[in-house]
Amino acid sequence: MISGKFAITIHILTLLHKFPNDYLSSEFIAGSINLNPVLVRKEIANLKAHHIVESKEGKNGGTKLAVNAAELTLKQIFEMTFETIGLGFAKNQPNPDCPVGKNINQHLENLYSEMNQKVSAQLEGISLEDFSNQF
Amino acid sequence: MISGKFAITIHILTLLHKFPNDYLSSEFIAGSINLNPVLVRKEIANLKAHHIVESKEGKNGGTKLAVNAAELTLKQIFEMTFETIGLGFAKNQPNPDCPVGKNINQHLENLYSEMNQKVSAQLEGISLEDFSNQF
């Protein structure tokens, strides 16, 4: 299910790309997104775990892109933010005694899986640089 | 954002397709989905508004498919359940004084719009009959 994480992460990365020489603080970034700085830091933690950005603690610290924006695709960001098109139905526990109920989740998952593949294929063709250069 | 409505509606329609000669009660359908009958009736109300099903009140009442399952596409169901891949970020109000914040929603919307087109194109090729015949 697509949540705000994808949008937030793209926003963060776009800013980092626009200021390639600076360590941007979570407060500055949060000011652009209009979001709580702690949430920004959480997304940055995720980006760090994937070695997409590096950050520096302490005074004048902040975060900086650690990869080539031309080589980072939106597909990677999509996957990195744990996004999938999914059941979106938290408590999907159909009746196993019903021939339809018994199998529907499998068929829905197959369907969603194909949807994800289509979306991924599209996002693979767009780099962070492409996205950022629209601005 | 994809929610349970899409899954629930497909489930309902698959059942209706499997029992083309019966008026199925919301209770029966709810039993297969393992969902509250009122929620089933709500989705059916939506289907009725789109003339996809017809229902009969009163004793032995219920709901029945009103269209040819071969001609009803999952794309129609997708749209009918108000599904879109969207921002998923309820309070996305970036800072208008920031060059990135000012424009990001437009660019994200364009991106999501393309994603929806890909998904729609895929779902257009799958009929309810196709889906139901997998079972």
Place this chain on the structure above:
DNA sequence: TCATACTGTAATAAAATATGTTACAAATTT
């Protein structure tokens, strides 16, 4: 070396959304 300004992270709270329940009028069948 000390004040300052950051990150990192946990704990908690609030808000938004999704799902579930109860209740009952209206409709139709037997």
Place this chain on the structure above:
DNA sequence: AAATTTGTAACATATTTTATTACAGTATGA
């Protein structure tokens, strides 16, 4: 008339998302 079902509103609960507070740890530079 009794039984069963839809239709719908009003309300309740659960889940997920977003926000806040708090503070330890780290680097900078005056």
